[in-house]
Amino acid sequence: MVDEPLTDLGLAVLLLNSVDLLEDPSDRMASDLVWWRRALRRHGHASLARAQRDEDLSMLQALRATIRTVFECGEDDEARAVLNVALLYADAVVQVAPDGLAVSGGLRGRLLFAVAQHVAAHGVARLGVCASDPCRCAYVDGTRGGTRRYCCTLCNDRAAARAYRRRRGETGS
Numbered sequence: 001m002v003d004e005p006l007t008d009l010g011l012a013v014l015l016l017n018s019v020d021l022l023e024d025p026s027d028r029m030a031s032d033l034v035w036w037r038r039a040l041r042r043h044g045h046a047s048l049a050r051a052q053r054d055e056d057l058s059m060l061q062a063l064r065a066t067i068r069t070v071f072e073c074g075e076d077d078e079a080r081a082v083l084n085v086a087l088l089y090a091d092a093v094v095q096v097a098p099d100g101l102a103v104s105g106g107l108r109g110r111l112l113f114a115v116a117q118h119v120a121a122h123g124v125a126r127l128g129v130c131a132s133d134p135c136r137c138a139y140v141d142g143t144r145g146g147t148r149r150y151c152c153t154l155c156n157d158r159a160a161a162r163a164y165r166r167r168r169g170e171t172g173s
Helices: 008-016 034-042 046-051 054-071 076-089 106-122 153-171
Strands: 094-097 100-103 127-129 138-140
Touching (some): 008 054, 008 106, 054 076, 054 106, 054 127
Antiparallel strands (some): 094 100
């Protein structure tokens, strides 16, 4: 089954979440791109999955680390500085296309540009890392009030259950 194709920002989050501390192994791209290719196909990017080469592994791991840094930035200025340097090294060149802006630099340029567009429009406040320990999966907060704290319903439920047990234990019941 193929979901609705992810946007480039969605692909950046997917790449970040190739490290999931609740999975075994936690790094799904530690030694190959099997998981990444499968995930790209599942999320509507079959041609992009076919274009991935084993030689891209170290570049994707480095890109993942750079994007993770942006998601963990506390300040917009810090995120902009990281992104500007990363876009420069990705040889990303933005051009005006008939349907909006386009960027060169392959997948690295596309994903960095998508994150950069989001940061330029919304800052880093809407980029998040799951608050449910030990999960560190990333998400983009699309809630009206900007109140999202968890990557998924499972993590939200797990944190609520933990808080409930903690409260129950504190009251002696």
